[in-house]
Amino acid sequence: MNAILEFLHSDLFFMIWTTLAKSAGLLGVVLGMVSYTVYAERRVSSLMQDRLGPNRTGFPLSLLGFGIKDWSPILGGLGQPIADAVKLLLKEDFTPAYVKKFYYWIAPALGIAAAIISLAVIPFGSSIAGVPMVIANIGIGPLFIFAISSLGVYGIVLAGWSANSKYPFLGAIRSTSQLISYELALGLSVVPLFLIIGKLNLVEIVHYQVQNGWMLLPGITAGKLPTLSQIVCWIPILISFLVFTIAMFAETNRLPFDLPEAETELVGGYHTEYSSMKFALFFLGEYTAMITGSSLIITLFLGAWHFPGIPDGSMAGWPGVLWGLVNIGVFFTKVFAFLIFFIFIRWTLPRFRYDQLMKLGWIWLFEIALVNIFLTALIVAFVH
Amino acid sequence: MAYQVPRPKLNFAEKIYLPSVIAGLKITLGHLWRMLRGKTHVCMQYPEEKWDSHLPPHYRGAPTLVSDEFGRTRCVACQLCEFICPPRAIRIKPGEIPTKDKFAKVEKFPEQFQIDMIRCIYCGLCEEVCPEQAIFLKKEYAITGTSRAAMMHQKEKLIEMGGIQPGVVNKWNEKK
Numbered sequence: 305m306n307a308i309l310e311f312l313h314s315d316l317f318f319m320i321w322t323t324l325a326k327s328a329g330l331l332g333v334v335l336g337m338v339s340y341t342v343y344a345e346r347r348v349s350s351l352m353q354d355r356l357g358p359n360r361t362g363f364p365l366s367l368l369g370f371g372i373k374d375w376s377p378i379l380g381g382l383g384q385p386i387a388d389a390v391k392l393l394l395k396e397d398f399t400p401a402y403v404k405k406f407y408y409w410i411a412p413a414l415g416i417a418a419a420i421i422s423l424a425v426i427p428f429g430s431s432i433a434g435v436p437m438v439i440a441n442i443g444i445g446p447l448f449i450f451a452i453s454s455l456g457v458y459g460i461v462l463a464g465w466s467a468n469s470k471y472p473f474l475g476a477i478r479s480t481s482q483l484i485s486y487e488l489a490l491g492l493s494v495v496p497l498f499l500i501i502g503k504l505n506l507v508e509i510v511h512y513q514v515q516n517g518w519m520l521l522p523g524i525t526a527g528k529l530p531t532l533s534q535i536v537c538w539i540p541i542l543i544s545f546l547v548f549t550i551a552m553f554a555e556t557n558r559l560p561f562d563l564p565e566a567e568t569e570l571v572g573g574y575h576t577e578y579s580s581m582k583f584a585l586f587f588l589g590e591y592t593a594m595i596t597g598s599s600l601i602i603t604l605f606l607g608a609w610h611f612p613g614i615p616d617g618s619m620a621g622w623p624g625v626l627w628g629l630v631n632i633g634v635f636f637t638k639v640f641a642f643l644i645f646f647i648f649i650r651w652t653l654p655r656f657r658y659d660q661l662m663k664l665g666w667i668w669l670f671e672i673a674l675v676n677i678f679l680t681a682l683i684v685a686f687v688h
Numbered sequence: 689m690a691y692q693v694p695r696p697k698l699n700f701a702e703k704i705y706l707p708s709v710i711a712g713l714k715i716t717l718g719h720l721w722r723m724l725r726g727k728t729h730v731c732m733q734y735p736e737e738k739w740d741s742h743l744p745p746h747y748r749g750a751p752t753l754v755s756d757e758f759g760r761t762r763c764v765a766c767q768l769c770e771f772i773c774p775p776r777a778i779r780i781k782p783g784e785i786p787t788k789d790k791f792a793k794v795e796k797f798p799e800q801f802q803i804d805m806i807r808c809i810y811c812g813l814c815e816e817v818c819p820e821q822a823i824f825l826k827k828e829y830a831i832t833g834t835s836r837a838a839m840m841h842q843k844e845k846l847i848e849m850g851g852i853q854p855g856v857v858n859k860w861n862e863k864k
Contacts, residue, residue, distance in 0.1 A: 348720070351719075352716045352720045352723075355730065356731075356733075648713060648717065649713075652709070652712040652713050652715070653709060
């Protein structure tokens with residue numbers, strides 16, 4: 305009995321339950337965000353194409369007795385993600401007879417698992433009551449994300465191969481080659497950042513940005529004029545930001561790099577043979593990967609939860625908790641803004657041809673990232 | 689000989705592609721902005737807005753049975769519409785008018801007249817073929833029902849939908 309009480313008051317138990325609470329909270333927020341990103345995608349795309357998009361499915365307010373019509377121009381459409389989720393859950397889960405069953409079943413789970421696991425190292429807030437708002441504060445944050453998120457391609461490859469059909473297979477092959485060509489640029493493009501900061505821990509990278517201004521906007525966000533070394537370092541950081549963002553589009557299979565899916569040429573790509581919740585898992589995985597990707601970009605280049613003038617949650621008592629929550633809000637606002645940018649790009653650019661994709665990856669991005677490393681090394685050696 | 693596709697010469701700005709991304713974003717965001725200000729003309733919001741007042745007079749909606757100015761159904765159950773109906777949506781059960789009746793010269797009237805609106809293709813051949821000008825395609829187009837039985841328009845419903853429409857054929861007139 306005493307041993308249990310002792311355990312309940314120990315630091316280990318405190319760490320366990322705070323970590324579980326953080327995981328559950330983050331998962332809830334991210335999955336909610338995924339469904340509303342899908343809604344935003346449909347709505348923004350339709351507004352761009354002079355249509356209205358899903359503006360009907362509201363919340364059944366009349367059932368609650370508010371005396372309001374269910375369909376209203378303001379709330380109309382906001383119930384759409386819920387309706388979609390219910391529909392996908394209740395649809396028939398059809399498994400074709402010719403698929404390789406085991407891999408067919410495991411592929412969607414692999415796809416989404418990789419996307420969700422890599423969220424664990426993202427610092428999504430400062431701290432609340434002394435608890436740092438990151439699930440796993442490990443020293444190799446970005447490397448962990450690259451390692452795990454490249455495992456996500458196994459979901460796609462297995463899906464394409466086990467479906468035993470031509471279009472998914474083509475999609476899976478494209479996905480593999482795309483991953484190989486863009487993972488390199490993705491990894492190399494952030495090396496300049498680590499050269500400048502000198503840390504690989506994402507929490508410490510954020511702290512560096514809190515003190516010295518965001519990597520991409522050092523002058524505006526630090527509240528003081530940028531130093532000479534910051535101005536000179538800004539050039540390789542901008543290049544690295546561009547390369548990283550482009551590679552992230554390819555990594556998350558977004559247009560203009562959505563060759564594995566390519567509705568117009570490959571029917572649906574790797575998820576052609578999937579239906580119901582298994583298809584929804586791919587969808588969830590894709591959008592969760594988008595959120596992970598934009599969180600990483602924001603953490604590395606745009607100051608994560610930091611915003612000039614907003615203090616972090618280190619002060620005692622309720623103000624600290626409140627500011628901690630505000631910091632989380634700032635982080636997710638930034639992520640959402642970046643997701644909207646993803647959507648803008650998707651509905652603006654046409655898909656690349658396969659050879660153009662390979663040329664861009666191997667001849668341009670890879671080389672630019674590589675040269676950028678040497679450029680930064682020179683700058684760091686002589687100016688920093 | 690293989691045909692060589694002429695490739696345009698691209699300048700540097702076109703080659704690095706990023707300026708065209710910005711140009712593209714300008715177009716799409718322009719559309720978005722115009723839409724958000726309510727300047728874009730979007731399509732009609734159907735259940736709230738309808739085009740009914742613009743329907744042309746010859747519009748082919750649901751087939752109905754019309755009545756003459758005395759409220760008598762003009763159909764004489766000749767069954768021509770039943771025969772010509774391509775999807776065989778019409779079923780008529782003719783009834784006989786007794787010889788002592790003042791309309792004895794009409795001989796028949798429809799005891800049952802039903803149109804299966806699930807089958808109807810709104811072709812208008814029934815209206816075309818009717819020698820008595822008894823069946824007309826009216827302007828109702830939103831024919832819905834929650835069961836097959838509800839989609840089966842019976843005689844009473846057809847007469848109610850048809851309303852009164854005077855015509856030149858007056859078989860149901862004992863003087864003519």
